[in-house]
Amino acid sequence: MRVSVFTEPHRGASYDDQLRFARLVEAAGFEGFLRADHYQSMGDDPGLPGPTDAWLTLAALARETSRIRLGTLVSSATFRLPGPLAVMVAQVDQMSGGRVELGIGAGWYEREHLSYGIPFPRVGERFDRLAEQLEIITGLWRTPLGETYSYTGEHYRLVDAPGLPKPVQQPGPPVIVGGRGPKRTPELAARYADEFNMPFKTVAETAGAYERVAEACASTGRTESGRAPLVLSAGIVAAIGRTDAEAQRRAAPLHVKSALPPEDPVIGSPAQLVDRLGEFAAIGATRVHLRLIDFADLDHLELIAAEVLPQLDGTR
Numbered sequence: 001m002r003v004s005v006f007t008e009p010h011r012g013a014s015y016d017d018q019l020r021f022a023r024l025v026e027a028a029g030f031e032g033f034l035r036a037d038h039y040q041s042m043g044d045d046p047g048l049p050g051p052t053d054a055w056l057t058l059a060a061l062a063r064e065t066s067r068i069r070l071g072t073l074v075s076s077a078t079f080r081l082p083g084p085l086a087v088m089v090a091q092v093d094q095m096s097g098g099r100v101e102l103g104i105g106a107g108w109y110e111r112e113h114l115s116y117g118i119p120f121p122r123v124g125e126r127f128d129r130l131a132e133q134l135e136i137i138t139g140l141w142r143t144p145l146g147e148t149y150s151y152t153g154e155h156y157r158l159v160d161a162p163g164l165p166k167p168v169q170q171p172g173p174p175v176i177v178g179g180r181g182p183k184r185t186p187e188l189a190a191r192y193a194d195e196f197n198m199p200f201k202t203v204a205e206t207a208g209a210y211e212r213v214a215e216a217c218a219s220t221g222r223t224e225s226g227r228a229p230l231v232l233s234a235g236i237v238a239a240i241g242r243t244d245a246e247a248q249r250r251a252a253p254l255h256v257k258s259a260l261p262p263e264d265p266v267i268g269s270p271a272q273l274v275d276r277l278g279e280f281a282a283i284g285a286t287r288v289h290l291r292l293i294d295f296a297d298l299d300h301l302e303l304i305a306a307e308v309l310p311q312l313d314g315t316r
Contacts, residue, residue, distance in 0.1 A: 001281055001312045004032035005301070006073050006235060006289040010040060011253075012047040015057060017295040022061050024298055025068055028305035032069030033061070034103065034289060037076055040112035042259040055088050062096035071101030073197065073235070073289060074176065077129050078107035078118055082136040082156055090141065090167040098168030102137070103176035103197070106130040109259060127184050129155050134175070134192040139163075141172030178233075180209070186216035189230060199235035200263040200291065203276075206234050207283040233287035234280045237265035240273055240304055250300060253293050270307035277312065 005025045009018055022033040037054035041047030058070050070092070075085070093100040106126040107113070113120035121129070132153040143149040143163030151158045167173050177189040178197030186209070189196040196213045198206040210232050217223045217230065239254065241247030251267045266276045277288060292300055 001277055001285070002031045002287040003277075003309060003312065004034055004069060004287070004289050005030050006034045006036070006291045007295065008036045008038070008291070008293065009052050009057070009295075010036060010038040010042070010047050011293065012041070012045065012049070013052070013295045014049050015052055015060065018052070018057055019061065019064055021295050021298070021301070022065055022068065022070075024301055026065050028301060029309055030068065030305065031287075032071065032101070033065075034069075034071045034073045034101070037072045037074060037079065038109060038112060039079075039116055039118075040109070042109065042111075043256055045256070055092060058100070059092045059095055062092050062099070065096075065099075067099075069099050069101055070096055071173075071176070072103045073199070074103035074105040074178065076107035077104060077133045078113060078120060078126060082133040083140065083158060083161060085133070086137040086140040087165065089137070089173055090165045093167035093169055093173050094165060096168075100167070100169070101174045101176055101195075103178070104130065104133065104137075105177070105179060111259065125155075127188075131184075131188055132156050134177075134188060138172060138175065138192055141167055174231075176233075178235075180205075182212060186212040187220060189213055190216035190220045190222045193230060194228070195231040195233055195287070197233045197235060197289065199289075200237050200265075201234075202264045203279045203283060205264075206280065206285070210284055231287055232284045233289060234285045235289045235291060236273075236276060236280075237263050237291045238273055238304065239265060239267045239293075240270055240300065240308075241268075242303065244268070250294070250297065270303065273304065273308050274311050277308075 025033045039051045054072050089102050110120050136151050140149050140163045148160040149163045174194040176195040177193035179185045198209045239247050239251035247268050266273050
């Protein structure tokens with residue numbers, strides 16, 4: 001089981017907070033550091049000192065780390081145009097020596113769009129734009145040197161784009177598509193992604209999502225195409241402690257009202273987290289993203305590294 005750490009800087013974290021955390025993620029033996037891509041907190045707390053841009057942050061972290069994977073869970077297709085985003089991610093991949101992953105979704109949090117003047121179309125159009133962005137981004141990365149890429153869709157048009165710069169990873173950085181959607185999300189993952197992620201739901205709900213993705217892989221022809229199988233991953237909200245009181249203290253932010261949908265956290269001992277990881281492995285997950293809330297709680301990270309990671313098989 002591969003284990004990465006997922007963070008939410010919009011809750012309140014400076015770049016220095018994220019750098020300190022990412023360095024410990026690397027030193028402690030986790031596989032990666034991924035972060036949310038939001039411009040506003042989701043509750044009454046303003047999330048001081050304020051938002052940090054995901055890709056600016058990852059570019060800086062690319063130069064301050066040497067081993068861990070870096071990426072987004074997930075960038076919103078409403079935030080950036082696909083051509084510049086392809087350039088941005090390819091550049092950060094170069095800066096990291098080939099350690100970047102692009103998680104991308106349709107976008108869902110209307111409040112931050114209204115606050116910062118970002119257009120927020122209806123959900124059908126958002127998914128249409130996401131599909132075109134996936135086609136464009138992967139198409140630009142795959143365009144051979146010396147050739148150009150053109151695309152005409154309902155929402156975007158590119159004419160003779162040089163498809164530069166090229167990322168270090170070929171044919172491009174791994175693309176993560178995930179979510180709870182029953183139809184379009186599995187299809188987009190089957191067509192374009194390298195990893196499908198089910199975020200923060202029960203094992204049973206996650207198993208159902210994996211089944212829908214397998215059906216989409218078969219119906220789109222991916223299963224017979226010779227492409228690598230999708231990596232199946234799960235998100236787990238974790239509040240782990242040496243004692244129940246310590247775990248409950250770490251879980252306190254989970255009880256604060258927010259715009260997030262219901263989740264299925266692991267609140268308890270390291271052994272309980274190991275058990276949950278085993279349950280996800282049993283349904284086919286080979287990677288998990290542990291959502292840790294408090295950037296200042298470095299002891300939480302160290303506890304999981306010391307008492308959970310050594311009990312897992314495979315690459316971390």
